[in-house]
Amino acid sequence: MATVTLREEVTELLRELIRVDTTNPPGNETRAAELLRDYLGDHGVESELIARVPERANLVARLPGGDGPSLLFLSHTDVVLADPSEWSADPFGGELRDDEVWGRGALDMKGQVAAEAVAVASLAREGFEPRGDLIFAATADEEVGAGFGAQWLCEAYPEAVRADFCVNEGAGDRLQLAGNAFYACSVSEKMSAPFRLRVRGRSGHASMPGIADNALVKAAPLIEKLGAYKPERRLIPEVAAMLRTVTGRTPASADEALELARSVAPLLGELVEPLVSLTFTPTMIRASRKRNVVPAVCEVTVDSRLLPGQAPEEAQAIVRGLLGAGDFELEVLEAHGGTRSSMETPLWAAVESFVAQLEPGARPIPVCVPGFTDSHWFREAFGTVAYGFFPSRAMVAEVAARLIHSADERVPVDDLETGVEWLRHAARQVLDA
Numbered sequence: 001m002a003t004v005t006l007r008e009e010v011t012e013l014l015r016e017l018i019r020v021d022t023t024n025p026p027g028n029e030t031r032a033a034e035l036l037r038d039y040l041g042d043h044g045v046e047s048e049l050i051a052r053v054p055e056r057a058n059l060v061a062r063l064p065g066g067d068g069p070s071l072l073f074l075s076h077t078d079v080v081l082a083d084p085s086e087w088s089a090d091p092f093g094g095e096l097r098d099d100e101v102w103g104r105g106a107l108d109m110k111g112q113v114a115a116e117a118v119a120v121a122s123l124a125r126e127g128f129e130p131r132g133d134l135i136f137a138a139t140a141d142e143e144v145g146a147g148f149g150a151q152w153l154c155e156a157y158p159e160a161v162r163a164d165f166c167v168n169e170g171a172g173d174r175l176q177l178a179g180n181a182f183y184a185c186s187v188s189e190k191m192s193a194p195f196r197l198r199v200r201g202r203s204g205h206a207s208m209p210g211i212a213d214n215a216l217v218k219a220a221p222l223i224e225k226l227g228a229y230k231p232e233r234r235l236i237p238e239v240a241a242m243l244r245t246v247t248g249r250t251p252a253s254a255d256e257a258l259e260l261a262r263s264v265a266p267l268l269g270e271l272v273e274p275l276v277s278l279t280f281t282p283t284m285i286r287a288s289r290k291r292n293v294v295p296a297v298c299e300v301t302v303d304s305r306l307l308p309g310q311a312p313e314e315a316q317a318i319v320r321g322l323l324g325a326g327d328f329e330l331e332v333l334e335a336h337g338g339t340r341s342s343m344e345t346p347l348w349a350a351v352e353s354f355v356a357q358l359e360p361g362a363r364p365i366p367v368c369v370p371g372f373t374d375s376h377w378f379r380e381a382f383g384t385v386a387y388g389f390f391p392s393r394a395m396v397a398e399v400a401a402r403l404i405h406s407a408d409e410r411v412p413v414d415d416l417e418t419g420v421e422w423l424r425h426a427a428r429q430v431l432d433a
């Protein structure tokens with residue numbers, strides 16, 4: 001392997017991973033796990049397949065260290081559906097075109113899977129002796145989250161994946177703001193806390209609406225109230241730190257933060273806006289199944305995202321206060337995410353020093369992502385400091401955002417190489433004796 005560069009190594013591994021179709025559902029991640037096991041084995045790194053069902057294996061590898069802090073490289077091997085008719089390349093071809101690797105998962109997130117594997121393999125070849133364990137987990141089932149991947153591993157095999165620090169997906173975009181370059185590093189996530197309103201009336205024949213009590217019509221003013229609600233704005237530490245880094249000024253309130261962000265760049269305003277309050281977004285409705293029957297029940301499902309640290313009970317109290325009393329019940333659906341990690345850690349210092357080395361003058365900014373990733377399982381189970389960071393410099397952030405979960409997904413080889421360098425840097429900074 002002496003003549004193969006890390007750049008070539010990560011490119012070839014990613015191309016092979018893309019050719020393994022792990023569309024979830026059904027996933028079939030075991031073939032990707034086996035590919036990684038064979039690759040790591042060729043470089044002297046032992047790994048194991050841990051699976052709840054045989055066809056959906058997670059791969060976990062470990063470079064054992066002393067009793068110092070441990071670092072986990074986390075990733076997922078499943079991908080979302082690709083419709084070949086929308087693509088200008090085979091989504092499972094792993095084609096290398098104009099120094100970019102094309103295929104489903106190139107950005108989300110087989111590119112990072114490959115970079116993590118190559119970082120671990122190359123460190124092992126060099127005889128790297130970490131003072132704590134370096135762990136690599138390429139998990140199944142992130143895109144659907146049906147209980148075969150990270151969540152299940154944390155519950156059923158905590159000793160295999162427990163770590164003090166973790167690098168996962170979630171951010172890494174390069175942003176040009178106020179004349180300076182910044183790289184987004186995700187340190188927290190909003191919480192998804194959906195709920196359902198079950199509005200009750202009385203059924204009857206639609207030809208004589210007067211004798212019935214139409215639950216669908218009764219739901220309408222409730223939906224309007226939710227849609228018109230202006231939530232109280234709150235300044236979270238991530239937003240304050242982000243604006244302090246970009247502008248040198250610390251906003252005193254969420255309103256000031258939003259104003260300041262918009263004055264720097266519309267893009268920054270868009271980034272900050274979902275991070276200053278919770279949201280209630282009615283998205284689904286269900287009432288009568290027959291045109292001529294007045295519905296006795298109408299169910300309205302509301303997507304709701306809370307700020308990290310905000311409890312679902314608080315949001316429910318707001319909804320009850322907003323809607324008042326009426327013929328409806330509020331059903332709370334399962335909440336996920338909403339976790340955060342500290343920004344004052346050795347892993348943050350590693351992000352900072354890597355960004356400075358990648359691009360002199362550039363700095364990382366902490367971001368809270370409006371969605372959530374598998375990081376929250378690790379923060380909840382082990383108190384892990386988990387960041388979403390895979391720097392992308394060659395691909396413009398707006399282009400990448402359009403390609404994720406969409407057609408013609410691809411990743412520049414330059415970014416893959418940078419990714420490997422970042423992960424090797426993180427391991428050396430956090431784990432070097």
Ligand SMILES: [Zn+2]
Pocket residue numbers: 076108109142169
């Ligand atoms: Zn992903």
